[in-house]
Amino acid sequence: MAEQQFASDNYAGICPEAFEAMQAANAGHAPAYGADSWTQAAADGFRRLFETDCEVFFVFNGTAANSLALASLCQSYHSVICADSAHVETDECGAPEFFSNGSKLLTAATEDGKLTPDLVRAIAGKRSDIHFPKPRAVTLTQATETGRVYTPEEIAAISAVCRAAGLRLHMDGARFANACASLDAAPAELTWKAGVDVLCFGGTKNGMAVGEAVIFFDRRLAEDFDYRCKQAGQLASKMRYLSAPWVGMLESGAWLGNARHANACARRLVQGIADVPAVSLAAPVEANGVFLNLPAAVQEALRARGWQFYGFIGGASRFMFAWDSDPARVDALARDIRLCAMPAAA
Amino acid sequence: MAEQQFASDNYAGICPEAFEAMQAANAGHAPAYGADSWTQAAADGFRRLFETDCEVFFVFNGTAANSLALASLCQSYHSVICADSAHVETDECGAPEFFSNGSKLLTAATEDGKLTPDLVRAIAGKRSDIHFPKPRAVTLTQATETGRVYTPEEIAAISAVCRAAGLRLHMDGARFANACASLDAAPAELTWKAGVDVLCFGGTKNGMAVGEAVIFFDRRLAEDFDYRCKQAGQLASKMRYLSAPWVGMLESGAWLGNARHANACARRLVQGIADVPAVSLAAPVEANGVFLNLPAAVQEALRARGWQFYGFIGGASRFMFAWDSDPARVDALARDIRLCAMPAAA
Amino acid sequence: MAEQQFASDNYAGICPEAFEAMQAANAGHAPAYGADSWTQAAADGFRRLFETDCEVFFVFNGTAANSLALASLCQSYHSVICADSAHVETDECGAPEFFSNGSKLLTAATEDGKLTPDLVRAIAGKRSDIHFPKPRAVTLTQATETGRVYTPEEIAAISAVCRAAGLRLHMDGARFANACASLDAAPAELTWKAGVDVLCFGGTKNGMAVGEAVIFFDRRLAEDFDYRCKQAGQLASKMRYLSAPWVGMLESGAWLGNARHANACARRLVQGIADVPAVSLAAPVEANGVFLNLPAAVQEALRARGWQFYGFIGGASRFMFAWDSDPARVDALARDIRLCAMPAAA
Amino acid sequence: MAEQQFASDNYAGICPEAFEAMQAANAGHAPAYGADSWTQAAADGFRRLFETDCEVFFVFNGTAANSLALASLCQSYHSVICADSAHVETDECGAPEFFSNGSKLLTAATEDGKLTPDLVRAIAGKRSDIHFPKPRAVTLTQATETGRVYTPEEIAAISAVCRAAGLRLHMDGARFANACASLDAAPAELTWKAGVDVLCFGGTKNGMAVGEAVIFFDRRLAEDFDYRCKQAGQLASKMRYLSAPWVGMLESGAWLGNARHANACARRLVQGIADVPAVSLAAPVEANGVFLNLPAAVQEALRARGWQFYGFIGGASRFMFAWDSDPARVDALARDIRLCAMPAAA
Structure with missing residues (x-):
C-alpha cells in the first residue's frame, strides 16, 4: 500500500462504522428498492439528526444528488444561481443541465x-424578460470548494433574499459534515432553520463507498421524487447497501467524528507551516482543505519528493484531508513544505 | 432473519467472492474515478472473459447501464426495437426516453x-417517413424477463437483420450470467461473435451490491462514453468499490457458479412439482425464473402459507432464484405448491 | 396548377380571410414577440369565442403546440394516456417525449x-409502482385521426375519470373547428365546460399558413408557459404574422365556415358513393375525412386515374377535405370510385 | 400607424419581394412538408448563392435554427464556445441547452x-478531464450583436484552430446578409471557403415574416437532420410559405439590397451625429446597428421626445435599422440626438 496522499478526500476508503453496518446488512434476504428495514432506519436517523420530519432519499453520488434536487426545483427554462467555483458548475460535466433538460447555471x-445576499440579488434581478432563463433556485456549497463555510446567519440572510425573489434554496453538502464540525453547529441550524429547502448530504467524502442523501425539508417539493430517481437510474435495487452505512455513521456519530478528524488534520498542516515565510494561505482554513500559495519551485520540489496535489483556482495548491488521514503523514507533509520552502534553514 | 422468499432475485445479498474483494479493496487510499488498480484489473478480467479487446465501463445499476448504452446508439429522433415485455419498456420508468432525450421504444x-428476425424486420420496415422516429437499435434481453434465453444462432440471425437495416444491437444482460450457464456457452459466443455491439452485464442480480458493466465490442461506439457516464451521474468517485467485486467474481468464477446455482434451483422447483396436475409452466424454464399457471385458489393458499410472489405477464406467478437460494427452501415451496394444488392428496 | 387531390388537408393554401388579415398586418412597424395589437386582438378574440378568460399563446405548428402543452402538464417521469392512433403517438416523431424529456405515451x-372512460381508467389504474411512469395527463384528439368526434357528454365523462385519478385533460384540436361544425356545438361546450384543461386549436388545417393557438382554461397551468415557448424555439419575433390571421378567421367566422365546407365535402363524397356495393365506410364520417374500404383493384384503378390518397390504419383509404375543396372535384372522385368499383355498370 | 422606431430590426414587416412570393405561392394546393416546388426552388437558390451543393433546411425562427444546428454538432456532454454577448447565450432562454439536452455554452x-483564434484556443484547451463538458463546436455570430463583422480571414483563422482542436464551426447568421453587404463579400467567402460547417441564415431580420435557413456545407453533418427538425416542432406542414419568400428574396436580390439599405441607414445616423461632442460610438458601425455612448440626460431627453431604444451591453444605447427604415426618420433621430446633446447649440 502506497503512502497516503492528500490530493483528494475521495482517495480514502470506507470507514469502519460504515463498513461494519454494510457487513451487518449483508445477512440473508431483504426487500428491494428501499422497502427494507435498514433504509427505514437510515431515514429515521436523518429525521432525528435534523430534528424534523423531512423526506429522505438515497442516491448513488453527489453529481446525481445535486442534479436531481435542482431539477426538482426548476423547469428547463429556469435558472440556478451559484458561485463560479461551485462543483455543479465546474466539475459535474453539465449534469445539472442534463437532468433538468436545460436549466442554466448563472454564476456569480x-x-x-x-x-x-447582494450577489444573489444582483443576479436574480438582472433580467426579467422571457429571453433569458428565469431564476428559480440558489445553490450553496457547504463547505465550499475552497474550504469555506457559511454560518447560519449567512445562510439565513441569503434565504431571505430567496424568499423575496421567489427562489428556492438548495445546499450542496458534499462536505456538509465538515461544515457542521467546523461551526460546531447542529445540522438543523445550518439547514431548514436557516431556510434551506433541500440538502444533499454527502456520504462518500464522509467515509462511505457510495451514496448521498437527498433531504427535503419542505416535503411538498419531494412530490414524485422517487419516480424522478428511478427514471434517472438512481434507485438502487439492493438499497440496503446504500442506506445501512448511513445507519452506522449516524448511530455511532462517525459522520461527525470523521469530519472533525479531517478538519483537524487541515488545521494541523496549517499550524505546522505557520511560520514558513514563503508560504501563505490562499483561503482561510475552515473545513478539511488547505489551499496554499506555494512558489513554483516549492511545488516542484514537493512533487519531486513524491507529494501529489492539485493546482486549483487562482493557482493555489490544494491539500485535502479525509476521515483517515494520518497525523504523522500530515506532519511529514508540513516538514517537507518547510524544507522545500526554506532550503537554507533545513 | 426471515425465511427466504423467491419473489425477486434482488432480495439476495452480496456473495462472499464479491464481498471479500470489496473488503480487500478497502485498504488505504486509491486514486478516484477509475484510475485505481482494481478497476484496471476488472476491465482486464472482462477482456479475458470475452476474449476480445473490448471497452468496459462500470455504472451503478441496470437501468442506467441500459439507458446510457442505448443513448450512445441513438439520437433523440431515433427509436429502439424491443420486446413488449422488455425491462426497458416495462420497468425503468421511462429511463431510456429520459437518457436519450426522447428516443421511442417500439415494442414487438x-x-x-x-x-x-421477422419481428425486427417487420417493425424496422413499417415506417420510413420523418413523421416517425427512425429505428436505429435493437435491444435483446438475455435471459428474458420470462426466463427464456437466446441461442447464439438466434442472436446471429437477428444481428443479420440489424446489419441489413442499419440497426445496432444492444443486449440487456441483467441476467447474462444465467444465460451463459443455461446454454453452457462462452460469453463471446453470446455476444460479439453473434453480432452484439454492446452488452450490459448485470452484477447486482449475479451477487453484487451495485454495479453493472457496460461492454462495447465495437470500440468506436464507446467514444466519449466516459463523459456520458459522468454527466449522467454514473461515475463513481470511489470506483474501486464497483470494480473490485467484479475482480472477485471473475477470478473465482463465481459469476458463473452463482448463475448455475440459481438456474439449478429453478429446475429443482420444476422437478418438484412436475406431476402436479393443476399446475403448469407458463414458460419453459431456461434460466433462474419459474413462471407457473396457478389456479387462483392455489395462489391464495400459498400466500396464506406465507409465500410471496408476483403476478406477472398473462397472470403467471413468478418465482425467482438467486445465487444463495436455499435448496431446502425450494423443496419446501414445491411441497407447499403440491399441497395447495392437491389438497385431497395431502 | 394541378388538379385538386384529397390526400391531405395540409395541401390547401391560405384562405382569403387569413391572407387579408396578414396583408393588413403588414403595414409598417410593430412591437415584436407578441406585444403588438394584432396579438392582443387575437387573444381577445379567443376569449370571446370561448366565453371565458383563458390564456392564449401562439406557436408555429401542431406538433409543437401539443408537445409544449403536454410538457406543461407533466414531468419527465410522468405519462400521457392517448389513443393508439393519436397523432402525438403516430406522426410527431417522438416530439412529446422530446419536449417533456421523456414522458411516455401510454396507448389505448x-x-x-x-x-x-373505461379505457382511461384501465390504463391509469394498471400500474402504480415507481418502476413505471405515473399517468398524469390524458389527450383527446378532436376530431380524431379517423374523422370521429367526441360529444360534450363523452368529453365530460372522460374528464370525470381524469379528476378522480389526478389526471389533466388535453385536447389536440388540429381539427377542432371541424368538430365544432360537426356537432354544431359552441367551443366552450367542447372544452372547458366539459373539463378540458388545455386545448391546441389548429389553424393550419383550418386555412392558415402556420400557427396554432394553445389555450389554457386553467390559467395556473399556464405559469411561465411563455418561457417554455421561447426556450423551445416557438416564440415568433414578428408575432403579428401568426396572430393577425386568427383575427381574420375569428372576426369573419371563417374558422367555422371553412370547417363546415370541408365537412360538407366529406359528406358529399359519401353520398355520391352510398350505393356502390363494393365500397364501404371504414369509419362513420363525422368531420372532414372519409375512410373507405376499397378493394385493392379499386385502389389501383383509382391511382391509375391519377387520384392520390393514403392507405391508413387497418388498410382503409383516406380522403381529406379542406376549406377550399372543390365540390365538382369531389363529384369527380365519387364518379371515379363508382367507375372503378363497378366497371360493368359503367 | 405610429412613426418608425429603431429599437429593433424585428419591428419591420415583410418586404415586397417576400410578400409577393408568398402571395404567388398561395395558389391552389401543394404537397406538404417540403415536397413542393417552391421549397425545391428555394434550396436550389441557396445552392447557387453559395456556389456549392449544400444541404438546406427551413425552420421557423433563429432560436430554433441555432439550437438545432448546434445540437447536430454536439452530444449533451459536449460544450460550445461562444462570445459572452452571443445571442445563444444571452437571448435564447437556454434553448441551446434544451435542444441538446444539456450542452454547455462556454463563454469568452x-x-x-x-x-x-486565441480566445477559442484558450477555452478549448482549458480543461481536458471528464468532469467538464468536452468542447466540440464554436459558434460565431455574423454580424455580431454589437454590429461587428468577421472578415473571411478572421473566420479562416478561427476555423484553423477548430480543425486542430476537433471543433466544428457554426455561424449564427441572423444578420448574415448585413455582413455580406458590409464586407461586399460573396456568401461562399464568408462561410464554407473560410471553414464554416453550418450556417443559420436569417430571414426574419432580412425582411421575411418567419423562417430561417439552416445550411450544411458538410453534408454528412446533415444526416437525419430532417427527423431532428420534425421532432423539435420545426417542420412546417405548409412549407411553401416558409420557402417561397426565400425564392423571392434570392431571385430578386432583395436579400442583399435590404441589408445594404439597413447598413446604409446605420452609417447615415453616424454621419449625422459625427460632430456632436458629447456622443461617441460604443462600437465601430459595420452592419445595421449603431451603439452610442449617450449621457444619461441625453437618453432621457430622447425618450421624452418619443424615441425608443434599448440600453445594451456596457450601457450603450442601441439603434437598429431594417430593410424599410426611412432615411428621413433617421435624419430626424440624428437631429434630435444633436438637440438633446447640445441644447445650447440648438
Whole structure:
C-alpha cells in the first residue's frame, strides 16, 4: 500500500462504522428498492439528526444528488444561481443541465466561493424578460470548494433574499459534515432553520463507498421524487447497501467524528507551516482543505519528493484531508513544505 | 432473519467472492474515478472473459447501464426495437426516453418475450417517413424477463437483420450470467461473435451490491462514453468499490457458479412439482425464473402459507432464484405448491 | 396548377380571410414577440369565442403546440394516456417525449381512435409502482385521426375519470373547428365546460399558413408557459404574422365556415358513393375525412386515374377535405370510385 | 400607424419581394412538408448563392435554427464556445441547452463580441478531464450583436484552430446578409471557403415574416437532420410559405439590397451625429446597428421626445435599422440626438 496522499478526500476508503453496518446488512434476504428495514432506519436517523420530519432519499453520488434536487426545483427554462467555483458548475460535466433538460447555471464571480445576499440579488434581478432563463433556485456549497463555510446567519440572510425573489434554496453538502464540525453547529441550524429547502448530504467524502442523501425539508417539493430517481437510474435495487452505512455513521456519530478528524488534520498542516515565510494561505482554513500559495519551485520540489496535489483556482495548491488521514503523514507533509520552502534553514 | 422468499432475485445479498474483494479493496487510499488498480484489473478480467479487446465501463445499476448504452446508439429522433415485455419498456420508468432525450421504444408483441428476425424486420420496415422516429437499435434481453434465453444462432440471425437495416444491437444482460450457464456457452459466443455491439452485464442480480458493466465490442461506439457516464451521474468517485467485486467474481468464477446455482434451483422447483396436475409452466424454464399457471385458489393458499410472489405477464406467478437460494427452501415451496394444488392428496 | 387531390388537408393554401388579415398586418412597424395589437386582438378574440378568460399563446405548428402543452402538464417521469392512433403517438416523431424529456405515451387500443372512460381508467389504474411512469395527463384528439368526434357528454365523462385519478385533460384540436361544425356545438361546450384543461386549436388545417393557438382554461397551468415557448424555439419575433390571421378567421367566422365546407365535402363524397356495393365506410364520417374500404383493384384503378390518397390504419383509404375543396372535384372522385368499383355498370 | 422606431430590426414587416412570393405561392394546393416546388426552388437558390451543393433546411425562427444546428454538432456532454454577448447565450432562454439536452455554452469574455483564434484556443484547451463538458463546436455570430463583422480571414483563422482542436464551426447568421453587404463579400467567402460547417441564415431580420435557413456545407453533418427538425416542432406542414419568400428574396436580390439599405441607414445616423461632442460610438458601425455612448440626460431627453431604444451591453444605447427604415426618420433621430446633446447649440 502506497503512502497516503492528500490530493483528494475521495482517495480514502470506507470507514469502519460504515463498513461494519454494510457487513451487518449483508445477512440473508431483504426487500428491494428501499422497502427494507435498514433504509427505514437510515431515514429515521436523518429525521432525528435534523430534528424534523423531512423526506429522505438515497442516491448513488453527489453529481446525481445535486442534479436531481435542482431539477426538482426548476423547469428547463429556469435558472440556478451559484458561485463560479461551485462543483455543479465546474466539475459535474453539465449534469445539472442534463437532468433538468436545460436549466442554466448563472454564476456569480466570488472571491472565496461564497455567495452573498447582494450577489444573489444582483443576479436574480438582472433580467426579467422571457429571453433569458428565469431564476428559480440558489445553490450553496457547504463547505465550499475552497474550504469555506457559511454560518447560519449567512445562510439565513441569503434565504431571505430567496424568499423575496421567489427562489428556492438548495445546499450542496458534499462536505456538509465538515461544515457542521467546523461551526460546531447542529445540522438543523445550518439547514431548514436557516431556510434551506433541500440538502444533499454527502456520504462518500464522509467515509462511505457510495451514496448521498437527498433531504427535503419542505416535503411538498419531494412530490414524485422517487419516480424522478428511478427514471434517472438512481434507485438502487439492493438499497440496503446504500442506506445501512448511513445507519452506522449516524448511530455511532462517525459522520461527525470523521469530519472533525479531517478538519483537524487541515488545521494541523496549517499550524505546522505557520511560520514558513514563503508560504501563505490562499483561503482561510475552515473545513478539511488547505489551499496554499506555494512558489513554483516549492511545488516542484514537493512533487519531486513524491507529494501529489492539485493546482486549483487562482493557482493555489490544494491539500485535502479525509476521515483517515494520518497525523504523522500530515506532519511529514508540513516538514517537507518547510524544507522545500526554506532550503537554507533545513 | 426471515425465511427466504423467491419473489425477486434482488432480495439476495452480496456473495462472499464479491464481498471479500470489496473488503480487500478497502485498504488505504486509491486514486478516484477509475484510475485505481482494481478497476484496471476488472476491465482486464472482462477482456479475458470475452476474449476480445473490448471497452468496459462500470455504472451503478441496470437501468442506467441500459439507458446510457442505448443513448450512445441513438439520437433523440431515433427509436429502439424491443420486446413488449422488455425491462426497458416495462420497468425503468421511462429511463431510456429520459437518457436519450426522447428516443421511442417500439415494442414487438411476443409470446415469450423473445424478438425474432421477422419481428425486427417487420417493425424496422413499417415506417420510413420523418413523421416517425427512425429505428436505429435493437435491444435483446438475455435471459428474458420470462426466463427464456437466446441461442447464439438466434442472436446471429437477428444481428443479420440489424446489419441489413442499419440497426445496432444492444443486449440487456441483467441476467447474462444465467444465460451463459443455461446454454453452457462462452460469453463471446453470446455476444460479439453473434453480432452484439454492446452488452450490459448485470452484477447486482449475479451477487453484487451495485454495479453493472457496460461492454462495447465495437470500440468506436464507446467514444466519449466516459463523459456520458459522468454527466449522467454514473461515475463513481470511489470506483474501486464497483470494480473490485467484479475482480472477485471473475477470478473465482463465481459469476458463473452463482448463475448455475440459481438456474439449478429453478429446475429443482420444476422437478418438484412436475406431476402436479393443476399446475403448469407458463414458460419453459431456461434460466433462474419459474413462471407457473396457478389456479387462483392455489395462489391464495400459498400466500396464506406465507409465500410471496408476483403476478406477472398473462397472470403467471413468478418465482425467482438467486445465487444463495436455499435448496431446502425450494423443496419446501414445491411441497407447499403440491399441497395447495392437491389438497385431497395431502 | 394541378388538379385538386384529397390526400391531405395540409395541401390547401391560405384562405382569403387569413391572407387579408396578414396583408393588413403588414403595414409598417410593430412591437415584436407578441406585444403588438394584432396579438392582443387575437387573444381577445379567443376569449370571446370561448366565453371565458383563458390564456392564449401562439406557436408555429401542431406538433409543437401539443408537445409544449403536454410538457406543461407533466414531468419527465410522468405519462400521457392517448389513443393508439393519436397523432402525438403516430406522426410527431417522438416530439412529446422530446419536449417533456421523456414522458411516455401510454396507448389505448381503440377501434375508432376514441378514448373512453373505461379505457382511461384501465390504463391509469394498471400500474402504480415507481418502476413505471405515473399517468398524469390524458389527450383527446378532436376530431380524431379517423374523422370521429367526441360529444360534450363523452368529453365530460372522460374528464370525470381524469379528476378522480389526478389526471389533466388535453385536447389536440388540429381539427377542432371541424368538430365544432360537426356537432354544431359552441367551443366552450367542447372544452372547458366539459373539463378540458388545455386545448391546441389548429389553424393550419383550418386555412392558415402556420400557427396554432394553445389555450389554457386553467390559467395556473399556464405559469411561465411563455418561457417554455421561447426556450423551445416557438416564440415568433414578428408575432403579428401568426396572430393577425386568427383575427381574420375569428372576426369573419371563417374558422367555422371553412370547417363546415370541408365537412360538407366529406359528406358529399359519401353520398355520391352510398350505393356502390363494393365500397364501404371504414369509419362513420363525422368531420372532414372519409375512410373507405376499397378493394385493392379499386385502389389501383383509382391511382391509375391519377387520384392520390393514403392507405391508413387497418388498410382503409383516406380522403381529406379542406376549406377550399372543390365540390365538382369531389363529384369527380365519387364518379371515379363508382367507375372503378363497378366497371360493368359503367 | 405610429412613426418608425429603431429599437429593433424585428419591428419591420415583410418586404415586397417576400410578400409577393408568398402571395404567388398561395395558389391552389401543394404537397406538404417540403415536397413542393417552391421549397425545391428555394434550396436550389441557396445552392447557387453559395456556389456549392449544400444541404438546406427551413425552420421557423433563429432560436430554433441555432439550437438545432448546434445540437447536430454536439452530444449533451459536449460544450460550445461562444462570445459572452452571443445571442445563444444571452437571448435564447437556454434553448441551446434544451435542444441538446444539456450542452454547455462556454463563454469568452470579449470586448467587441468577436471571438479570436486565441480566445477559442484558450477555452478549448482549458480543461481536458471528464468532469467538464468536452468542447466540440464554436459558434460565431455574423454580424455580431454589437454590429461587428468577421472578415473571411478572421473566420479562416478561427476555423484553423477548430480543425486542430476537433471543433466544428457554426455561424449564427441572423444578420448574415448585413455582413455580406458590409464586407461586399460573396456568401461562399464568408462561410464554407473560410471553414464554416453550418450556417443559420436569417430571414426574419432580412425582411421575411418567419423562417430561417439552416445550411450544411458538410453534408454528412446533415444526416437525419430532417427527423431532428420534425421532432423539435420545426417542420412546417405548409412549407411553401416558409420557402417561397426565400425564392423571392434570392431571385430578386432583395436579400442583399435590404441589408445594404439597413447598413446604409446605420452609417447615415453616424454621419449625422459625427460632430456632436458629447456622443461617441460604443462600437465601430459595420452592419445595421449603431451603439452610442449617450449621457444619461441625453437618453432621457430622447425618450421624452418619443424615441425608443434599448440600453445594451456596457450601457450603450442601441439603434437598429431594417430593410424599410426611412432615411428621413433617421435624419430626424440624428437631429434630435444633436438637440438633446447640445441644447445650447440648438
